[in-house]
Amino acid sequence: MFTQLRAEGPIHWHEHPDGNGFWSVVKHAEVSEINRDPERFSSEAKGVTIDDTEASEEGVDQRGVNMLYTDPPKHTRYRRLVSKGFTPRMIGLLEQYLTHRSILIVDNVIERGECDFVEDLAAELPLQAIAEIMGVPNEDRKLLFEWSNTMIGMDDPDYDGDPTTAMMSMYAYSNNLAKERAIDPQDDIITKLINAEIDGDRLTEFEIDIFMMLLGVAGNETTRTATSHGMLALFNHPEQMALLQSDMDKYLDTAIDEIVRWGTPVVYFRRTAMVDTEVSGVKIKKGDRIVMWYVSANRDEDVFDDPFKFDITREDNPHIAFGAGGAHFCLGANLARMELRLIFREILTRMPDIAQAGEAKMLRSNFIAGVKELPVKFTPGEKVNPPPFEKKPGEIINQ
Numbered sequence: 133m134f135t136q137l138r139a140e141g142p143i144h145w146h147e148h149p150d151g152n153g154f155w156s157v158v159k160h161a162e163v164s165e166i167n168r169d170p171e172r173f174s175s176e177a178k179g180v181t182i183d184d185t186e187a188s189e190e191g192v193d194q195r196g197v198n199m200l201y202t203d204p205p206k207h208t209r210y211r212r213l214v215s216k217g218f219t220p221r222m223i224g225l226l227e228q229y230l231t232h233r234s235i236l237i238v239d240n241v242i243e244r245g246e247c248d249f250v251e252d253l254a255a256e257l258p259l260q261a262i263a264e265i266m267g268v269p270n271e272d273r274k275l276l277f278e279w280s281n282t283m284i285g286m287d288d289p290d291y292d293g294d295p296t297t298a299m300m301s302m303y304a305y306s307n308n309l310a311k312e313r314a315i316d317p318q319d320d321i322i323t324k325l326i327n328a329e330i331d332g333d334r335l336t337e338f339e340i341d342i343f344m345m346l347l348g349v350a351g352n353e354t355t356r357t358a359t360s361h362g363m364l365a366l367f368n369h370p371e372q373m374a375l376l377q378s379d380m381d382k383y384l385d386t387a388i389d390e391i392v393r394w395g396t397p398v399v400y401f402r403r404t405a406m407v408d409t410e411v412s413g414v415k416i417k418k419g420d421r422i423v424m425w426y427v428s429a430n431r432d433e434d435v436f437d438d439p440f441k442f443d444i445t446r447e448d449n450p451h452i453a454f455g456a457g458g459a460h461f462c463l464g465a466n467l468a469r470m471e472l473r474l475i476f477r478e479i480l481t482r483m484p485d486i487a488q489a490g491e492a493k494m495l496r497s498n499f500i501a502g503v504k505e506l507p508v509k510f511t512p513g514e515k516v517n518p519p520p521f522e523k524k525p526g527e528i529i530n531q
Contacts, residue, residue: 134158134428143414146423154182154402154421155414158428160435160452162411166403166424168458170203173403173422175460180401181499182423198342200350200460207459213328213335214343215463218321223466226261230471232521233260234478242482245512246489250360250503257475258355261467262347265321267309275305280349288496290504299345306344310337321347353500354397355468358453359475360492360503361395362388367488369442376444377480387444388472393451394442396427399501401460426452427501483510 137144142159157163166173176195179185185195195201199210237256241247255277263273282298285291306322313323325340335343366373376383405420416422430451431439437448454462462468479486489509495502 134425134431138428138432143411148182152421154423155416156423156425157411158425158432160429160432160450160456163424163426163429163452164456165411166422167401167452167456167460170207170459172406172409174203174406175401175403176201176203176206177404177406178402178421180403182400182402182421194342197339198346199463200346204459209333210335210339210343211459211463213333214325218463218467220466223470226265226467227470227474229264229521230257230261230474232518233257234474235516235518237475238478238482239515239517242510242513242515246507246509249363249506249508250356251505253475253479253508254359254363254503254506255352255356257471258352258359258468261355261471262351266344266347267313267318267322272305276302276348276352280352283349284353284497284500284502285495287498288504290496302345302348303341306341306348307337309344310340351464351467353502355471357397357500357502358392358395358468359472360506361397361501362391362472362476363479363486363508364488364492364503364506365391365394365442372442372444373480376476377484380477380480383444384473384477386447386449387476388469389449389451390442390444390446391472392453392468393430393436393446393449395501396430396451396453397501398453399427399497399499400425424456426456429456482513482516486510 137156137158142157142162144156144158145153146156147153157166179195180200185201186193196206199207199214202210234257237253237260240256241252247253259273259277263270263276268276278293279298279302282291282293283295283302286295310322310326314326317323317327322340322344325335325343328335366376372387376387400423403422403424405416405418405422408418409416430436430453433439435450436446454465454468486508487510488506490505490507492503493505495504
């Protein structure tokens with residue numbers, strides 16, 4: 133369908149059952165143009181999903197507060213403050229801790245000879261990374277996993293929880309955690325957010341809670357999804373698996389970007405037209421919904437040579453799976469790339485014959501291209517049993 137739209141109607145009006153249709157934007161250039169122009173195309177006005185975002189039944193309205201639902205200058209101010217906890221130096225210094233976690237993740241399953249790739253391998257590193265930098269204690273980390281699954285899986289019958297309850301639970305948990313850190317500061321991101329200040333400006337309590345909730349979902353689900361799609365792609369393209377294993381130092385970085393392009397964890401984002409305008413000659417009216425299909429733009433024949441080929445050597449790879457530039461480029465892109473490099477290196481080195489052992493089950497969602505289950509098998513191996521990690525990331529960061 134997207135191939136046909138890219139060829140015949142790259143900005144296409146789609147009728148919607150509720151009577152309020154939307155523009156489907158499917159090519160790389162137009163998606164990038166809209167993504168980079170918040171003055172004409174707003175994230176804040178009606179949210180970033182096809183259905184309009186307004187206040188929930190509990191009265192929580194994230195527009196103008198959640199980074200996804202803000203436009204500059206609000207977004208610029210918010211991003212400057214939260215980036216205090218996401219500097220490149222901080223992300224780099226986390227690598228030692230996450231390398232240790234990657235070893236433990238493989239240790240937990242390697243003697244079994246089989247596991248569910250999604251839950252046992254793909255989900256663990258992003259969950260542990262986000263929980264660690266948030267300062268969530270070990271005994272509570274599975275709560276993040278359960279809450280984020282419920283929110284992302286709201287349209288999937290396999291997830292029977294209430295997404296609103298899950299959202300409010302995560303919000304309340306973040307609020308309590310922030311209150312604890314105000315009394316007892318720790319070396320974690322929530323303490324940094326509480327104390328972040330630029331020219332006397334600080335984040336409000338509500339902004340901190342909403343950001344922590346966003347971090348707990350977005351930082352967890354999207355990297356898990358990319359990892360799962362990457363493994364599935366390697367199974368489906370064994371020649372690429374063999375090539376990657378033949379020289380990971382040479383191919384791993386380009387493989388990671390190809391995995392992210394191929395999987396495109398976030399299928400789309402929506403904007404709202406703030407003025408009467410045009411995009412590539414198509415007239416768009418003020419108030420119209422515009423849906424930017426990242427999953428289509430990442431297969432654009434005008435940008436990617438042979439876009440339906442999974443090619444880990446692809447060097448010219450301007451994918452937009454982290455966003456198409458501009459204000460909303462993914463704050464955690466470097467962290468996600470690092471996590472993907474670490475977990476694939478650990479898995480493919482210690483489980484060289486890993487293979488698919490059953491059908492992959494996909495998430496029922498038009499927003500997140502999730503993988504729910506991916507059974508795998510491998511020759512059982514021995515644990516590494518690394519010594520305990522002595523320092524928390526915050527202690528490394530502050531050295």
